Amino acid sequence: MSLASLPPSSRPDRGSGRAGSEIPVGLGPDTPARGGRRGRSSRITPQERAEARSVSLRRIGALFVPHRWPLVVVSLMIAAAAVVGMASPFLLRAVLDTALPQQDLGLLVWLVAGMLAVAVITAVLGVVQTWISSRVGQQIMHTLRTQVFTHLQRQSVAFFTRTRTGEVQSRIQNDIGGMQSVVTSTATSIAANLTTVVASLVAMVALSWQLSLISLIVLPPAFLLTRTVARMRREITARRQAELADLNVTIEEGLSISGVQLSKTLGTARSLIDRFTESSHRLVDLELRSELAGRWRMATMSVVFAAVPAAIYLSAGLPATAGKISIGTLVAFTALQAALFRPMLGLLSVGVQITSSLALFARIFEYLDLDVEIADPVHPVPMDPATVRGEVRFEDVTFVYPNADSAAVAGVSITVPAGSSLALVGETGSGKTTLASLVSRLADPTGGRVTIDGVDLRDLRLEDLAGIVGVVNQHTYLLHTSVRENLRYAKPGATDAEIETAARAARIHDLIVSLPDGYDTTVGSRGHRFSGGEQQRLAIARTLLRNPKVLVLDEATSALDTETERAVQQALDTLAEGRTTITIAHRLSTVRHADQIAVLDHGRVVEQGTHETLLEREGRYAALAA
Structure with a gap:
């Protein structure tokens, strides 16, 4: 079974993402596992009995x-x-x-x-x-x-x-x-x-x-x-x-x-x-x-x-x-x-x-015996994350959930030059998060392909891809350990200086050093010791510590107040230089300076251009901005 065969009820843009995650996770059916009924009886099913006998x-x-x-x-x-x-x-x-x-x-x-x-x-x-x-x-x-x-x-x-x-x-x-x-x-x-x-x-x-x-x-x-x-x-x-x-x-x-x-x-x-x-x-x-x-x-x-x-x-x-x-x-x-x-x-x-x-x-x-749905290729194409330019291409990409009447993403072709920025906008359920999740290979397209520097993502080792693509979304997951170890989780060999540099870039360093134990402060279960905005900035610092050539930002600043959002956005703009950035946002103010904006509607790109160009067309983007 592949991720492409999941039901439409679980589409990420429909709010099925699991809270507490730092990546888009709404890519599975919104149904419980076998035996997941609340208050279920302890009666063994014929399937379970057959499995026990077949061992x-x-x-x-x-x-x-x-x-x-x-x-x-x-x-x-x-x-x-x-x-x-x-x-x-x-x-x-x-x-x-x-x-x-x-x-x-x-x-x-x-x-x-x-x-x-x-x-x-x-x-x-x-x-x-x-x-x-x-x-x-x-x-x-x-x-x-x-x-x-x-x-x-x-x-x-x-x-x-x-x-x-x-x-x-x-x-x-x-x-x-x-x-x-x-x-x-x-x-x-x-x-x-x-x-x-x-x-x-x-x-x-x-x-x-x-x-x-x-x-x-x-x-x-x-x-x-x-x-x-x-x-x-x-x-x-x-x-x-x-x-x-x-x-x-x-x-x-x-x-x-x-x-x-x-x-x-x-x-x-x-x-x-x-x-x-x-x-x-x-x-x-x-x-x-x-x-x-x-x-x-x-x-x-x-x-x-x-x-x-x-x-x-x-x-x-x-x-x-x-x-x-x-x-x-x-x-x-x-x-x-x-x-x-x-x-x-x-x-x-x-x-x-x-x-x-x-x-x-x-x-x-x-x-x-579970099949691995997203696996390493048998003969991977070697790619050193340090030498990647970061050009991302969606080539006639289609993604279909099983039993769906229509594709979540259909025939999308977009080229994102290395070092440039792409913003994906559209109404809820338009396929923005689904499309972005294909870049980090949380799912594989049903049709077409996604490439980085001309190499199909399915031909790359997952570990190499994780070193190339960094993902931050609105749901932040922090480990129950110190701030330092939470950041170092992204790069186990990171020095304290590198950790501090990433924290400064995410505008969270001053807050950390003001804590009684500084970087050794325990964040608490799922980071609930920190506010949503503080968690978000810690997640951004953790991703930036890896220095990925491609950034996927799925509502990355959604939990921040206006002032904090502006500070973090400035940091992201500075760090985006030399990186390829794909941003998903409902607040159009955060994407108006993107090199190109793609407007999605029911999984299709209906408009594409810069902020000013799209406003002049007075089409779907202009309606969203109104």
């Missing part, structure tokens, strides 16, 4: 491939521990059948020492293998987190316009966090339990094959029961994670600075509390159901397992078998049987855990 176990296993050698070492240690541990029942039988009846103290000491040695060896091996397996698991979780974050960074603005912020956070935090036990202990758990089961079975048969048959009669119903419980857990897990995402959205919307201001001014705090309470209550119910799913069934199986020793004791005392099985063999076998059922239950539990975790993997893989 490939091979793909999950591929996560462990880079760590195969540590896992091999762990497996060998587990096998060694299992083999060593199997010596205990034979040592116990020797104690009961030989050392104690014969009062052989020397043999008894050696046997007891052997038991202690087995305990020490298995304990040490257990600690080491737990450390290795946990480290591997954490590395896998780190890989998943960084892969998801990196992939989401490559997504277009349209994706984030149509996706709830809390949903994205929930995928990275809750879903990946919920897989911790699976990726940190599943592989070793399977290896440890499987090895113990095999070793126990061999030892049991060696002690008494007849008693072994009695012990193994419970296996078929145990496996069938486990499959039923696993299916129950998987569905509940998917519903629980969806509810967690809803809870995250409520927190994001209700506790952000903008959300708090909105709730206080509209008096909606009670409804937000009710919404959060209901979501949390549903989550409690799902957590309980997740914990209790199949518990009665598994408890019944535990009772059956516990009844097996009683059956063994009974069979050993029957007339047909009385005296044929020694006390030592009986006790050792019972101990082995207990050692068998514990890992057997562990394997069944791991199976349930893996199956229920498929819902988590499905949600993570869904994000990793």
Whole structure:
């Protein structure tokens, strides 16, 4: 899916831009992500159920491939521990059948020492293998987190316009966090339990094959029961994670600075509390159901397992078998049987855990499988931002939203010579912001092309383009850190002198140094410590610090009062020398000195010329200026 296929309801000029952003963001559908209904139930959809079932176990296993050698070492240690541990029942039988009846103290000491040695060896091996397996698991979780974050960074603005912020956070935090036990202990758990089961079975048969048959009669119903419980857990897990995402959205919307201001001014705090309470209550119910799913069934199986020793004791005392099985063999076998059922239950539990975790993997893989709508070209054209002249051309550019009756931008051809200025004016919805967003490649044109110095923007690396084109719009996003770090965010290697120069150019330096902590003053969440005009000037300074050859100013001075606007405009006029500037403005006073003005109407250029020329024509521009 491309940005060109987004619905007209989300056109930027229609006011769908997300507040708090420093770039035009209204390029996505104005509909919530899946499951974004307020007060939604926690019912899993058929699509979600199908996704959970379609997750490939091979793909999950591929996560462990880079760590195969540590896992091999762990497996060998587990096998060694299992083999060593199997010596205990034979040592116990020797104690009961030989050392104690014969009062052989020397043999008894050696046997007891052997038991202690087995305990020490298995304990040490257990600690080491737990450390290795946990480290591997954490590395896998780190890989998943960084892969998801990196992939989401490559997504277009349209994706984030149509996706709830809390949903994205929930995928990275809750879903990946919920897989911790699976990726940190599943592989070793399977290896440890499987090895113990095999070793126990061999030892049991060696002690008494007849008693072994009695012990193994419970296996078929145990496996069938486990499959039923696993299916129950998987569905509940998917519903629980969806509810967690809803809870995250409520927190994001209700506790952000903008959300708090909105709730206080509209008096909606009670409804937000009710919404959060209901979501949390549903989550409690799902957590309980997740914990209790199949518990009665598994408890019944535990009772059956516990009844097996009683059956063994009974069979050993029957007339047909009385005296044929020694006390030592009986006790050792019972101990082995207990050692068998514990890992057997562990394997069944791991199976349930893996199956229920498929819902988590499905949600993570869904994000990793997202197509990158605006991607780097396979064979990029090299372009050094320092050597760019800055000529911008719109060559028969068309941009169409899906299901739209008409194009948002249609057949626009404009040449902006290097170092000159272009002003885009027109009524709301005329396509001004849409056209300007194509310059920074927030969207790709449906038809035609946009070039800088004759190179199609789609042939440039996104990182190179970001170094060439600087964007400032009316919505300013400031990080919750110091003023200095907010400015340095645009150029991590910037010196304090460069930061101060940019601030002076944006007419914000004097204000900054008047603050108690100067450039080290914390701006507060989303910059709400500063006024709208002050935020705007900080955003301008941040962009200018990068020294782009092309400037896109989308209502960049709209939040400023007349006096401040005049000062900033003077700074921009000075800095625009040698740069190509594309300005979008409703106040025609800010664009009257532009080298050329293009008037847009329903996505088409209906007039083009200088301020004086357009006024003389007494056309659309003159009507706007009236």
